[in-house]
Amino acid sequence: MTLTLDDAVALDQKDPLARFREEFLRAEDPVAYLDGNSLGRPPLRTLQRVEEVLRREWGERLIRSWEDGWLDLPEQVGDRLAAACLGAAPGQTVIAESTSVNLFKVVNAGCDLRPDRDEIVATDTDFPTDRYLVESVAAARGMTVRWLRPDVVEGVTDAQLREVLSERTALVLLSHVDYRSGVLLDLPAVTALVHEVGALAIWDLCHSAGVVPVALDEAGADLAVGCTYKYLNAGPGAPAFLYVAQRHLGAARQPITGWWSSADRFAMGPTYEPDPSIRAMLSGTAYVPGIAAVDASVSLVAEAGIDTIREKAVALTETCVELADAWLAPHGFVVASPRDPSRRGGHVTVRGPRAREVAAAMYEAKVIPDFRNPDMIRLGLSPLTTSYAELWTAMDVTRRIVEGL
Known part of the structure; x- marks a missing residue:
């Protein structure tokens, strides 16, 4: 029997x-928000923390706030994020710049x-971003890109990887969760496979950080990046994070060698000497309000517990699949995500059919999904903010839309 609204409640x-x-800050509009995998809702504590930074720390303390604690924010907040959801020990993660900039840094560092x-x-x-940056770094360095074309639902397979891995492979860049279908790769197994040929494993965690437990240290991952405005709810354009395994610190070099990555920021010396710690991956002056937003938002994930978040994510996506099968499949729609919840983000x-029209009609009905070309409607289910009743209502609205086409 299909889930009812009473069941969802x-x-x-x-x-x-x-x-x-x-x-979280909530409003009457929308009816249902299913795009937390693109931009999370604003946490109240994040709004309060940013206001505190602007009004008190900047407004009252002015430049003195750098010595009061701003200088160490990239590493401190990086450590808190790593503990909350990355499975990484202190000293390996910083908050800095955007995902694109950080990818440029780690891909170059991996090649070096x-x-x-x-x-x-x-x-x-x-x-x-991942594809464009890999292509540009390879072109600049005279390297070759071995492109994989995985099935949208199946994802990258061991067999596909083994076909291209060799002693010529410097690094493998993969997304932990596919932004299209939500397929979740086995990060430890893939990392081990990459290491068999002596290559490095670089992970894009944009669609897994804050919703899927990640064990970077235990898996032996080499480098990783990810954004903070999806399941981590730090706000539009919030600074990203960057991880370098302890064993690579000191040797890893990144190309944007700004003053914040130097061994002594205030020496103003004639030559660049990189800091031996994770600070070597920084570049320019830290964006304090953005990092403070990450800090406040990550505290929610830490309080809730990433394992509990994952349990609800599985339950929500299972419910979504059940309702899609019952209500949308009769009208020609198919689930383009893995059926096995352990392989789904x-x-x-x-x-x-007419998926773009359906997505537009959902918007008109104040149910907010995410559309991706050519015919994919993504339903992002953020465990801290999405209720079962909200999901049920969204799917019911969608059912009525497809029935009317």
Whole structure:
């Protein structure tokens, strides 16, 4: 029997994360928000923290706030984020710049760590930034990109990787969760496979940080990046994070050698000497309000617990798949995400006829999904903010739309 609205309400009443919905700024509009995998809702504590930075720390303390604590924010908040959801020990993660800039840094650093190798492995279906940056770094260095083309639902397979990995492979860049279908890769297994040929594993965690437990240290990952405005709810354009495994610190070099990555920021010396710590991956002056926003938002994930968040993500996506099968499949829509919840991140994708029109009609009905070309409607289910009743209502509205086409 298909889940009813009463069933969804009952699930909300038993939800251990239900109280966190009150931690977020909410409004009457929209009816349902299913795009938290692109931009999360604003946490109240984040708004308060940013106001405190602007009004008191900047407004009253002025430049003295750098010595009061701003100088160390990139590393301190990086450590808190790493502890909350990356499975990484202190001293390996910083908050800095955007995902694109950080990807540029780690791809170049990875190439330098394997100077005798001339190939990069990536997927030609990955998020555009990843593909564009790999292509430009390879071109600048005279390297070759070995492109994989994984199935949208199956994702990268061991067999596909083994076909392209060799002693020429410097690094492999993959997204932990595919931005299209939500397929979740086995990070430890893939990392081990990459290491068999002596290459480095670089992970894009944009669609997994804050919704899927990540064990970077335990898996032996080499480098990683990710954004903070999706499941981490730090706000539009919030600074990204960058991880370098302890064993690579000191040797890893990045190309944007600004003063914040130097061994002594205030020496103003004639030559650049990189800091031996994770600070070597920084560049210019830290954007304090943005990092403060990350700090406040990450505290919510730490309080809720990443394992509890994952449990609800699985339950929400299972519910979404069930309702899509019952209500949308009869009208030609199919679930374009893995059926196995252990291989699925925090969103479900459906494909079907006139999907762009359906997504537009959902917007008109104040149900906010995310559309991706050519025919994918992504339903992002953020465990801290999405209720079962909200999901049920969104799917019910969508059912009525497809029935009317």
